Amino acid sequence: MLGGIEAGGTKFVCAVGTGPHDLIVSAPISTTTPAETFAQVITFFKEHAPIEAIGIGSFGPIDLRPDSPTFGYITSTPKPGWGNTRFAGIIQDAVNVPIYFDTDVNVAALGEHRWGAAQGLNTFVYLTIGTGIGGGGMVDSKLLHGLIHPEIGHLILPRDKAMDPYEGHCPFHEDCLEGLACGPAIEARWHKKASELPPDHPAWSLEAHYLSVGLVDLIYTLSPERFVMGGGVMHQAHLFPMIRENVKRRMNGYQMATIPGGDFDRYIVPPSLGDRSGVLGALALAQRASD
Amino acid sequence: MLGGIEAGGTKFVCAVGTGPHDLIVSAPISTTTPAETFAQVITFFKEHAPIEAIGIGSFGPIDLRPDSPTFGYITSTPKPGWGNTRFAGIIQDAVNVPIYFDTDVNVAALGEHRWGAAQGLNTFVYLTIGTGIGGGGMVDSKLLHGLIHPEIGHLILPRDKAMDPYEGHCPFHEDCLEGLACGPAIEARWHKKASELPPDHPAWSLEAHYLSVGLVDLIYTLSPERFVMGGGVMHQAHLFPMIRENVKRRMNGYQMATIPGGDFDRYIVPPSLGDRSGVLGALALAQRASD
Numbered sequence: 280m281l282g283g284i285e286a287g288g289t290k291f292v293c294a295v296g297t298g299p300h301d302l303i304v305s306a307p308i309s310t311t312t313p314a315e316t317f318a319q320v321i322t323f324f325k326e327h328a329p330i331e332a333i334g335i336g337s338f339g340p341i342d343l344r345p346d347s348p349t350f351g352y353i354t355s356t357p358k359p360g361w362g363n364t365r366f367a368g369i370i371q372d373a374v375n376v377p378i379y380f381d382t383d384v385n386v387a388a389l390g391e392h393r394w395g396a397a398q399g400l401n402t403f404v405y406l407t408i409g410t411g412i413g414g415g416g417m418v419d420s421k422l423l424h425g426l427i428h429p430e431i432g433h434l435i436l437p438r439d440k441a442m443d444p445y446e447g448h449c450p451f452h453e454d455c456l457e458g459l460a461c462g463p464a465i466e467a468r469w470h471k472k473a474s475e476l477p478p479d480h481p482a483w484s485l486e487a488h489y490l491s492v493g494l495v496d497l498i499y500t501l502s503p504e505r506f507v508m509g510g511g512v513m514h515q516a517h518l519f520p521m522i523r524e525n526v527k528r529r530m531n532g533y534q535m536a537t538i539p540g541g542d543f544d545r546y547i548v549p550p551s552l553g554d555r556s557g558v559l560g561a562l563a564l565a566q567r568a569s570d
Numbered sequence: 571m572l573g574g575i576e577a578g579g580t581k582f583v584c585a586v587g588t589g590p591h592d593l594i595v596s597a598p599i600s601t602t603t604p605a606e607t608f609a610q611v612i613t614f615f616k617e618h619a620p621i622e623a624i625g626i627g628s629f630g631p632i633d634l635r636p637d638s639p640t641f642g643y644i645t646s647t648p649k650p651g652w653g654n655t656r657f658a659g660i661i662q663d664a665v666n667v668p669i670y671f672d673t674d675v676n677v678a679a680l681g682e683h684r685w686g687a688a689q690g691l692n693t694f695v696y697l698t699i700g701t702g703i704g705g706g707g708m709v710d711s712k713l714l715h716g717l718i719h720p721e722i723g724h725l726i727l728p729r730d731k732a733m734d735p736y737e738g739h740c741p742f743h744e745d746c747l748e749g750l751a752c753g754p755a756i757e758a759r760w761h762k763k764a765s766e767l768p769p770d771h772p773a774w775s776l777e778a779h780y781l782s783v784g785l786v787d788l789i790y791t792l793s794p795e796r797f798v799m800g801g802g803v804m805h806q807a808h809l810f811p812m813i814r815e816n817v818k819r820r821m822n823g824y825q826m827a828t829i830p831g832g833d834f835d836r837y838i839v840p841p842s843l844g845d846r847s848g849v850l851g852a853l854a855l856a857q858r859a860s861d
Contacts, residue, residue: 402716414791418709418716425693425709425793433790435783435820437728437745454728492726499724500705500791502716529726529743 282324282333282376283561286310286366287383288358289410293320294558295327297566299394303327304558313364321373332377334564335367336386336557338413343381343428351380357450379564383407383557384415384429385422387509387550389567390560392417395551396507404503405556406431408490409510412457418501432457434493443468443485460489462512478517487518491525494547498530509550516549523547573615573624573667574852577601577657578674579649580701584611585849586618588857590685594618595849604655612664623668625855626658627677627848630704634672634719642671648741670855674698674848675706675720676713678800678841680858681851683708686842687798695794696847697722699781700801703748709792723748727783734759734776751780753803769808778809782816785838789821800841807840814838 285292290309296302308319324330340356342349351367367380381389388405391397397405397417404416414431416423423429433449434456445468449458458464465473469482476482494506512518523543550556576583581600587593599610615621631647633640642658658671672680679696682688688696688708695707705722707714714720724740725747736759740749749755756764760773767773785797803809814834841847 418714419712421710423709423792426795427793429793430790434787435728437726496725496787497791499721500788501714502718502720504717 280327280330281562281565282327282330282374283558283565284320284333284335284337284370285383285386285557285561286335286337287557288338288356288361291316291320292558293323294562295324295330296562298562299552299555299559302555302559302562304555310358310361312360313366313369317366317369317373320370324370324374330374330376332379332565333370333374334379334381334386334561334566335370336381336383336561336564337366338383338411340427340430341366341380341382343424351378377565379567381422381564382413382415382428384413384431385424386415386560386564387556388415388417388507388560389422389563390552390556390558391507391550393563394559395556396548397505400504402501402503403505403507404431404497404501405507405509405550406493407510408460408508408512409462412461412493412510414497416501416503423501431493431497432461434496436489436492456489456493460486460493460512462510465512473512473515478515483515483518483521486512487521487525490518491522491529494522494526495529498526505545506547507550507556508547509554509556513549519547519549571618571621572853572856573618573621573665574849574856575611575624575626575628575661576674576677576848576852577626577628578848579629579647579652582607582611583849584614585853586615586621587853589853590843590846590850593846593850593853595846601649601652603651604657604660608657608660608664611661615661615665621665621667623670623856624661624665625670625672625677625852625857626661627672627674627852627855628657629674629702631718631721632657632671632673634715642669668856670858672713672855673704673706673719675704675722676715677706677851677855678847679706679708679798679851680713680854681843681847681849682798682841684854685850686847687839688796691795693792693794694796694798695722695788695792696798696800696841697784698801699751699799699803700753703752703784703801705788707792707794722784722788723752725784725787727780747780747784751777751784751803753801756803764803764806769806774806774809774812777803778812778816781809782813782820785813785817786820789817796836797838798841798847799838800845800847804840810838810840 290307293305305323353364371378406414412432447458448464574585581598584596644655662669697705703723738749739755
């Protein structure tokens with residue numbers, strides 16, 4: 280059996296299995312202190328021994344350079360208690376199997392590529408819109424890394440303060456995609472949880488507007504074959520048609536022929552694995568690495 | 571010998587040779603009608619026969635999908651007379667050697683990777699800032715393509731019309747990087763050629779501002795190891811330190827540790843091949859393909 284860890288800023292979820300039809304998933308483990316959280320993760324895998332390898336998809340930023348002294352660490356996260364935290368090494372020391380480590384969003388992208396909405400694609404983007412905004416994906420069939428890894432949530436957006444005076448939720452930048460469009464930004468702007476705002480609330484056209492600008496920037500940079508959009512905010516299914524229309528209008532005819540068949544319903548889609556993209560992707564990471 | 575064509579919207583340059591130290595370069599061929607322009611290109615290669623293969627770096631958008639009926643065409647360019655123009659096939663019919671075809675900017679990136687400022691890098695971006703703005707590069711050692719190819723010039727930028735009331739030069743979008751920061755935009759805004767504006771003219775801080783926003787968006791999307799910035803506008807060498815400072819300030823400490831050694835002088839650089847990146851890259855494309 281293989282193991283997977285989806286390590287989020289709010290909760291960790293662990294699993295053992297080989298894929299969607301053979302999967303034991305842990306109860307959610309609250310992300311408290313690293314020591315407490317890792318202890319529960321390790322207990323779960325010890326209860327399900329033997330395990331051949333573990334894949335981890337972690338919130339970040341994380342260090343993915345194998346030659347770095349802090350390889351496998353969570354690095355400069357603003358999350359209290361988690362800055363510069365050794366992660367992959369702690370799990371390896373305790374469980375003593377090979378550990379494979381990547382970003383939460385790259386791992387979710389891998390899950391969707393293996394079993395979900397991105398099967399057969401070479402270049403695509405996976406986005407999560409929730410307590411933060413993150414993006415990963417593949418370019419030419421390889422997970423996107425670069426020097427470190429993408430931080431798509433920090434794309435700089437145009438804004439009109441007359442239309443939206445909200446100052447933004449990101450501690451690093453004003454006016455970045457995450458700062459303007461993550462779940463907590465919606466909540467702070469409208470003084471209600473996103474899930475409590477009705478589909479015709481102006482919050483949603485504003486949300487679709489910001490997300491669409493981000494998508495168009497990603498189209499012009501990566502030319503993806505598809506966007507898979509997950510995370511808590513995207514549970515509001517009415518956002519999908521709004522985003523599709525907005526992207527279409529915004530590209531204003533430029534290169535529209537390249538969206539296969541002009542079919543935006545298949546170009547911007549929810550994850551087919553629902554909230555399991557991450558934990559299944561973590562299994563796929565362990566499996567791919569052990570091939 | 572190998573052949574290369576750098577096909578720009580203003581001029582074409584052809585070359586035969588094997589690299590920077592063994593290179594015969596044609597006189598610039600004005601980009602007039604496709605028939606006239608291609609005739610001069612073909613004459614150059616016939617005069618320098620025999621040639622084993624030709625690499626082409628073309629202005630775009632272009633069709634790079636080998637299974638497409640318009641493979642090797644320039645597609646939806648706004649340039650009069652050049653929309654939906656067969657290109658690679660015309661050259662192949664006349665010269666009868668294998669033809670390799672990619673974007674002008676990917677080909678320039680390849681030239682810099684082979685012989686210039688991007689040697690040894692896996693993930694980097696090449697930008698040209700001239701009559702338009704374009705970008706190419708490599709991700710994980712492969713030229714960036716995706717579904718079609720990047721159109722980095724069309725990144726959507728924030729703007730402050732009180733600071734810069736100029737409406738933009740792009741026929742497709744208001745407020746895109748190319749529309750606000752290409753050479754003709756500088757000229758239209760200040761009523762002088764960019765090359766005639768002194769280094770302390772406010773044009774340059776505005777130009778550095780727009781280019782830096784574009785660079786930061788690319789950092790958050792691709793996490794490149796280096797930016798190579800060429801094209802006519804970047805002949806103004808004083809722009810480089812202004813852009814470096816602006817990018818540094820704009821990232822506001824986020825992930826700064828990942829710019830190797832924090833060394834922005836090596837992170838944002840001019841092409842080492844000067845104005846030869848494109849034509850040498852076209853040779854490299856022919857060479858790589860014929861390996």
